[in-house]
Amino acid sequence: MKLIAVIAGVCAGATVLAGCGGSSGAGKGDNGAGGKVVSGGTFTFAMNSDPGNLDPQASAASNLFQITKFAYDSLVNVADGGKIVSGLAKSWQVDGTKLVLTLHPGITCSDGSQFTATDAAANLNYIADAKNKSPFLGVFVPAGAKATADDTAGTVTLTTPKLAPFLLDGLGNTPMVCAKGMQDRKSLARQTDGTGPFQLSEAVSGDHYTYTKRAGYSWGPDGAGTATKGVPDKVIVKIVPNATTAANLLLTGAINAATIVGSDQSRMEQAKLFATDSAAPYGEMWFNEAAGRPGADHAVREAMVRALDLGELAKVLTAGTGTPGTTFAASAPVGCPGNSVADALPQHDMDKAKQLLDGAGWKAGSDGTRSKDGKPLALTFMYNTELGEGGSAAAELAVKQWQQLGIKITTKPRNETAAVDAMFSTGDWDVAWESLAVSTPDQIVPFMSGPAAPNGTNIGHISNAAYEAGVAKASAIPGTEGCPEWLKAEANLVSNSDVIPFANQVIKTYGKGARFDFIGDLVPTSIRMLAG
Incomplete structure (x- = not known):
């Protein structure tokens, strides 16, 4: 999962796993995109917050997920439209609960060492080991999976305890670390050890990260390599927290790419x-249901949902350009199209919301604030600052509506890194606006069930028996055949007010002096520098 990252230069508006959305392919627009392709040069794009620890398997934050792609590869790749294409593996065969992948020969790591089938198996087993607390466990790599290797044949065999309907999609989002990095995980915090097209050459926290092109790289998505004309010699990831600043830098040519949201989009147009268009979940409301938290009370959650005019919030959040939430796995390429939200969503009704709280013992005092057994109904509301001006305005509107309900709200705007830390580690939140950027419904399961954070990835401490039963039924059906059951399962999360997807958005990543593809994230091997 990728926790919502409105990356001002890559992925605006979603969280964590598969990226922010699909791509319109070659993109559109003439300024800076129609010039002659030229080799060399430096490609610079803006990212709105520092990714922190660079270990590619340690966090579900989308800014880390994007930056990882420059230095690390996955065994397979998910192309535009959802097609599985080659990566480190040149071929694969699925037989029920067994997957055999055959690696390309001659794959090297950034230090020149060989990347072997044993290395690939070690990565998969590391993620599958619960003690390592990788957020990819159960999301990209199924729980209970075991990998073995045959270096002579160059094959990796992955077995799963039960059918994994979208296994290849998950592996397409799982970065592989080379042997040296696997042996010294702490070294990965500030340097890279991967097989990717670029290698980290400079890291200045809070300012920029510089990646240098690797010669001889030829095992990228569907055989992409760095010898292709137009691939830059260097990539600089520049940390630009302010979206307007990123827009200004792009217009002046100081940077080559930025994801722009809000009012600044008109200047880009x-x-x-x-520009490339990327479908993404943009507004998703979570409740912290941990014991002792107000959100543990179903009446509180449902009342808070009913108190909000979610349609109006979506308009404010997306500046009128978004659409209502439809599914939890809404990032293109969407594995299960449909709508698990509309029929299950508690409808806007302030009177009903007040009745729910009254019935649960939360009574309004003389100042209008509700309390129960002498304890006020007070909640901490955290929203991602990378949602921009629309996010701030929508958050202000939501607070007003909750205050009308009699709830005391403490607002905590947070950037992505801080938000991820709160949700996965400290637990210091009650309501949060963060979005999961995933493409297949199986990828959300560990975030909606199982061990709670910080011991697992169930960040909302959700316990929804109907959802879990639906997942069990859907998981036994291969691939997209199970989509109707997956959508039915998701609807239980909405009707129980566990998590509410309320807005989708088409995110635009703009370029000047370069063009690129955006499939879940900006694809490093697709970057082409342009003359003039």
Whole structure:
């Protein structure tokens, strides 16, 4: 999962796993995109917050997920439209609960060492070992999975305890670490050890990260390599927290790519910059249901949902360009199209919301604030600052509506890194606006069930028996055949007010002096530098 990252230069508006969305392919726009392809040069894009620890398997934050792609590869890749194409593996065969992948020969790590089938198996087993607390466990790599290797044949065999309907999709989002990094995980915090097209050459926390092109790289998505004309010699990831600043830098040519949201988009359109369109979940409301938290009370959760005019919030959040939430796995390429939200969503009704709280013993005092057994109904509301001006305005509107309900709200705007820390580690939140950027419904399961954070990835401490039963039924059906059951399962999360997807958005990543593809994230091997 990728916890919502509105990356001002990569992935605006979603959280964590598969990326922010799909791509419109070659993109559109003439300014800076129609020039002659030229080799070399430096490609610079803006990211709105520092990714922190660079270990590619340690966090579900989408800014880390994006930056990881420059230095690390996955065994397979998910192309535009959901097609599985080659990565480190040149071929694969699925037989029920057994997957055999055959690696390309001659794959090297950034230090020149060989990447072997044994290394690939070690990565999968590391993630599958619960003691390592990788957020990819149960999301990309199924719980209970075991990997073995045959270095002579160059094959990796992955067995799962039960059918994994979207296993290849998950592996397409699982970065592989080379042997040296696997042996010294702490070294990965500030340097890279992967097989990717670029290698980290400079890291200045809070300012920029510089990646240098690797010669001889030829095992990228569907055989992409760095010898292709137009691939830059260097990539600089520049940390630019302010979206307007990122827009200004892009328009002046100081950077080559930025994801722009809000009012600044009109300036990009007027300049007719190159742009890719990316479907993404943009507004998703979570409740902390841990024992002792107000959200543990179903009446509180449902009342808070009913108190909000979610349609109006979505309009404010997306500046009128978004659409209502439809599913939890809404990032293109969407594995299970449909709508698990509309029919299950508690409808806006302030009177009903007040009745729910009254019935649960939360009575309004003389100042209008509700309390129970002498304890006020007070909650901490955290929202991602990378949602921009629309996010701040929508959050202000939500607070007003909750205050009308008699709830005392403490607002905590947080950037992605701080939000992820709160949700996965400290637990210091009650309501949060963060979105999971995933493409297949199986990828959300560990975030909606199982061990709670910080011991697991169930960040809302959700215990929803109907959802879990639905997942068990859907998981026994291969691939997209099980989509109707997956959507039925998800609806139980909405009707129980555990998590509410209330807005989707088409995110635009603009380019100047370069063009690129955006499939879940910006694809490093697709970057082409342009003359003039």
